[in-house]
Amino acid sequence: MSFTLKINGETKTVDAEPGTPLLWVIRDDLKMTGTKFGCGVASCGACTVHLDGEPVRSCQTYVDDIENAEITTIEAIQDDKIGAAVQQAWTELDVVQCGYCQSGQIMSAVGLLRETPKPTAEDVDSYMWGNACRCATYQRIRAAVLRASEIMEA
Amino acid sequence: MTLNTSRRGFLKSAAAAGAVLFVGATAKGAMAAGQSADAMLTPFVKIDASGQVIAIIKHFEMGQGPATGLSTIIAEEVGVTMEQIGFEFAPSDPAVYNNLFFGAFQGTGGSTAIANSWEQYRTAGATAREMLIAAAAQAWGVEATALDIIDGQVTGAGNSAPLGNFVAAASEMTPPEAPRLRDPSEWKTIGNPKTRRLDSPAKVNGQAQFAMDVQLPNQMVTMIKRTPQRGGLVVSFDDSAAKDVKGFIMAQTLPTKHGVAVYAENTWAAIQAREALEVEWDMAAAETRSSDEIRDEIMAALDAEPTYNVNKAERAAVKSAVDDADTVVEKTFYFPLLAHAPMEPLNCTIEQTAEGDIVLHDGAQMPTGPHMAYQQIFELPPEKIHIKTMLAGGSFGRRATPDADYQVEAGLAFVMTDRTRPVKLMWTREDDIRGGYYRPAFGHKVRVGLNADGTIAGWEHQVAGQSIMKGTAFEAMSVHDGIDHSSVEGIGDSPYQIPGMAVGLTDTQKATSVLWWRSVGHTHTAYVMETMMDMAARAAGRDPVEFRLAHLTGDEADQTRKAGVLRLAADKAGWGKAPTGRTQGIAVHKSFGSYVAEVVEISGNIDDGIVIEKVTAAVDCGIAINPDVITAQIEGGIGYGIGHAMRDQITLSDGAVEQSNFPDYEPLRISDIKMIETHIVPSTVAPTGIGEPGTPPSAPALANAIAALTEDSELVAELPMAEAGVYFA
Numbered sequence: 001m002s003f004t005l006k007i008n009g010e011t012k013t014v015d016a017e018p019g020t021p022l023l024w025v026i027r028d029d030l031k032m033t034g035t036k037f038g039c040g041v042a043s044c045g046a047c048t049v050h051l052d053g054e055p056v057r058s059c060q061t062y063v064d065d066i067e068n069a070e071i072t073t074i075e076a077i078q079d080d081k082i083g084a085a086v087q088q089a090w091t092e093l094d095v096v097q098c099g100y101c102q103s104g105q106i107m108s109a110v111g112l113l114r115e116t117p118k119p120t121a122e123d124v125d126s127y128m129w130g131n132a133c134r135c136a137t138y139q140r141i142r143a144a145v146l147r148a149s150e151i152m153e154a
Numbered sequence: 155m156t157l158n159t160s161r162r163g164f165l166k167s168a169a170a171a172g173a174v175l176f177v178g179a180t181a182k183g184a185m186a187a188g189q190s191a192d193a194m195l196t197p198f199v200k201i202d203a204s205g206q207v208i209a210i211i212k213h214f215e216m217g218q219g220p221a222t223g224l225s226t227i228i229a230e231e232v233g234v235t236m237e238q239i240g241f242e243f244a245p246s247d248p249a250v251y252n253n254l255f256f257g258a259f260q261g262t263g264g265s266t267a268i269a270n271s272w273e274q275y276r277t278a279g280a281t282a283r284e285m286l287i288a289a290a291a292q293a294w295g296v297e298a299t300a301l302d303i304i305d306g307q308v309t310g311a312g313n314s315a316p317l318g319n320f321v322a323a324a325s326e327m328t329p330p331e332a333p334r335l336r337d338p339s340e341w342k343t344i345g346n347p348k349t350r351r352l353d354s355p356a357k358v359n360g361q362a363q364f365a366m367d368v369q370l371p372n373q374m375v376t377m378i379k380r381t382p383q384r385g386g387l388v389v390s391f392d393d394s395a396a397k398d399v400k401g402f403i404m405a406q407t408l409p410t411k412h413g414v415a416v417y418a419e420n421t422w423a424a425i426q427a428r429e430a431l432e433v434e435w436d437m438a439a440a441e442t443r444s445s446d447e448i449r450d451e452i453m454a455a456l457d458a459e460p461t462y463n464v465n466k467a468e469r470a471a472v473k474s475a476v477d478d479a480d481t482v483v484e485k486t487f488y489f490p491l492l493a494h495a496p497m498e499p500l501n502c503t504i505e506q507t508a509e510g511d512i513v514l515h516d517g518a519q520m521p522t523g524p525h526m527a528y529q530q531i532f533e534l535p536p537e538k539i540h541i542k543t544m545l546a547g548g549s550f551g552r553r554a555t556p557d558a559d560y561q562v563e564a565g566l567a568f569v570m571t572d573r574t575r576p577v578k579l580m581w582t583r584e585d586d587i588r589g590g591y592y593r594p595a596f597g598h599k600v601r602v603g604l605n606a607d608g609t610i611a612g613w614e615h616q617v618a619g620q621s622i623m624k625g626t627a628f629e630a631m632s633v634h635d636g637i638d639h640s641s642v643e644g645i646g647d648s649p650y651q652i653p654g655m656a657v658g659l660t661d662t663q664k665a666t667s668v669l670w671w672r673s674v675g676h677t678h679t680a681y682v683m684e685t686m687m688d689m690a691a692r693a694a695g696r697d698p699v700e701f702r703l704a705h706l707t708g709d710e711a712d713q714t715r716k717a718g719v720l721r722l723a724a725d726k727a728g729w730g731k732a733p734t735g736r737t738q739g740i741a742v743h744k745s746f747g748s749y750v751a752e753v754v755e756i757s758g759n760i761d762d763g764i765v766i767e768k769v770t771a772a773v774d775c776g777i778a779i780n781p782d783v784i785t786a787q788i789e790g791g792i793g794y795g796i797g798h799a800m801r802d803q804i805t806l807s808d809g810a811v812e813q814s815n816f817p818d819y820e821p822l823r824i825s826d827i828k829m830i831e832t833h834i835v836p837s838t839v840a841p842t843g844i845g846e847p848g849t850p851p852s853a854p855a856l857a858n859a860i861a862a863l864t865e866d867s868e869l870v871a872e873l874p875m876a877e878a879g880v881y882f883a
Contacts, residue, residue: 017422017423020422027421028369028375028421033364033369036366039583041815041816044497090354091350091354094350094354096354097217097787098217098498099358099364100547101547124824125824129823129824132497133497134821135790135793135794136789136790139827141824
């Protein structure tokens with residue numbers, strides 16, 4: 001079945017079965033591999049993308065439910081002012097280790113800062129709780145979100 | 155090892171834009187016969203005429219930092235900045251890219267990436283520098299000794315020019331026999347805390363390519379339907395329902411009969427088709443035991459005479475010393491099976507070239523493993539097999555199995571096809587959590603006798619669990635006189651000066667497939683040593699830090715360095731001066747040549763929940779090449795150790811794994827540890843491990859804090875702590 005998606009400002013048509021998770025449409029059909037598969041059950045956040053500006057787990061978002069929605073992935077987040085600030089903070093603090101979860105971490109962090117531009121450390125812990133990092137880079141994730149908030153203000 | 159350079163000054167490739175200088179090792183005698191002189195030279199450093207310096211990284215990058223670390227060493231020796239260097243992963247070639255600590259084997263593990271490469275990469279970088287300088291000296295008619303390379307410019311005797319100008323001439327030169335290594339006083343990049351990771355930018359913009367991201371034209375996605383219990387075999391399968399899944403291609407039983415390979419056009423179709431596949435299993439040889447039975451066997455072994463007298467102790471004499479002591483502290487510990495659960499589920503992609511070569515795209519931790527296995531599977535000589543190492547989304551040991559498990563699965567799945575379409579083998583998270591290769595379950599029973607003056611009179615220590623190394627290719631390296639060193643490392647060889655220690659070991663039956671897991675035996679031995687030291691200190695009425703220092707009075711480096719990190723961590727954490735409402739615990743351990751002490755500070759209480767407020771760490775890992783990467787590894791190592799100790803375990807019910815995904819194998823979350831502070835001891839000795847040493851002291855430091863708070867050490871003798879009734883807020 002054919003679906004039309006608006007993703008990163010472009011309109012794309014994909015052939016997929018109804019009920020296919022957006023994650024696999026993005027990765028396998030559109031060949032955009034920045035969005036990651038980690039658990040498939042919305043328990044790790046590695047697949048986080050934005051739907052109309054809101055972070056969602058793309059492994060639990062289905063292709064037939066999202067026509068007309070604007071999808072944003074890690075590949076286009078630098079075009080967003082908050083996204084650029086988050087990426088800058090992430091690089092300044094060398095947050096990444098293996099890096100596999102970090103697309104999802106960044107997409108969630110942008111969601112947090114859009115909602116709460118000046119978060120506290122507790123706000124970060126609460127909002128980012130669902131994004132797992134097996135390398136345990138959390139100390140730096142927390143610091144980088146707070147740093148991104150400073151960059152946004154400057 | 156000797157260093158040499160290429161006789162071939164120019165690459166045919168247009169992309170090379172002129173001359174390329176290679177510096178690398180020649181494979182004296184180790185290389186298979188029949189290769190050309192050009193192929194004999196495999197570089198560690200590649201520099202083209204534009205001046206672009208590329209470090210060739212012989213270790214894989216799972217986040218622990220060797221891509222940055224080895225590039226730092228090369229940059230320093232050549233004389234370029236970190237902005238002027240890039241990196242590529244080495245191909246699989248154990249004759250040249252072997253881990254110098256592993257013999258003729260290319261691989262990453264045991265926190266050895268920097269330690270084994272230090273002199274090798276320094277020498278390679280220094281060789282390149284001296285050859286470029288020699289070429290410049292010749293061009294300018296000056297003495298080479300008057301020149302240096304600074305920030306990519308060959309400079310001296312009134313001249314200055316980019317190093318790229320001399321690449322063509324340098325590549326025709328004979329390399330120096332013994333290049334001068336830069337003196338530490340010259341270092342600008344090594345030891346610089348401002349050095350950034352080279353892999354950061356691509357990992358924050360979605361461009362980094364992990365094995366999972368390999369998308370070859372026309373590839374199939376393959377998943378394996380495995381037996382619910384380890385050891386079951388396929389009798390038959392019915393794929394009629396799978397045929398209803400759009401994108402399903404075929405299903406075939408693996409030649410080993412351990413599963414059925416399901417081939418599909420894409421990942422979602424593979425997931426659904428595998429789900430729809432019906433399989434009849436022969437479970438006659440399958441594991442049927444439950445965790446409780448495995449535990450019972452371990453506990454019974456702790457009460458019996460051990461099979462191995464690990465440190466050749468006078469066991470009877472040690473026993474009487476403990477029996478006759480003024481006070482005896484006794485404790486039995488149990489450690490469950492643990493999964494590694496790296497963020498990137500296991501996967502790899504395999505294809506055949508037009509020439510009939512096999513190419514594996516893999517986050518390859520030990521390329522030599524699949525390289526050897528594929529020679530058998532595809533009946534090809536080694537030079538027809540190529541391994542392209544991709545970034546790995548974590549591993550913690552899981553991507554290095556002695557039997558190359560998932561790469562062999564991919565090879566078998568591919569060899570059953572007509573090989574016209576690449577095969578991407580994918581594991582889901584459920585496959586990963588249930589797929590075996592766990593940190594083995596272990597039990598310890600310890601009796602420590604204390605004299606009236608609070609010193610240790612004797613230490614009886616029994617260990618029981620399943621051997622990791624026996625029956626693998628690593629047996630010869632790690633098993634001596636029947637004793638698997640990885641079961642007991644960190645006890646008898648601890649730097650502590652403990653009089654009258656007897657260490658016994660009994661191997662228990664094979665219950666499941668087991669594997670090294672970040673810090674291997676130290677995951678349990680450090681926990682037992684350090685919680686026992688605390689219990690002994692308390693029983694003796696002595697401060698835990700002072701008590702430990704009293705057993706580290708020797709002037710050997712082992713004692714002074716261990717005591718050094720202990721003092722530093724205690725000092726930086728404000729040991730003994732915790733704010734009101736907070737309790738501290740400390741632990742110190744040597745592993746992989748490095749010394750790490752950690753202080754965990756907690757608040758809360760056992761009823762409302764415990765909060766981990768702060769962890770203060772001190773590390774001595776020799777020369778700190780990238781201080782910020784070291785700090786990151788300590789942070790990550792602490793999180794890995796504490797997260798599992800808090801709440802994770804793998805359990806079996808009638809042989810089947812009960813957990814399946816993150817909801818029941820809960821990762822450490824951002825809110826679990828409020829703050830980590832790391833201090834690095836300045837050092838002039840050769841660098842040692844950093845990927846693993848942060849993990850061992852973390853859980854016992856937490857346990858000691860909890861025991862100090864609750865005055866109940868029984869709460870922390872069982873892991874995970876949640877199972878023993880410790881609740882974390």
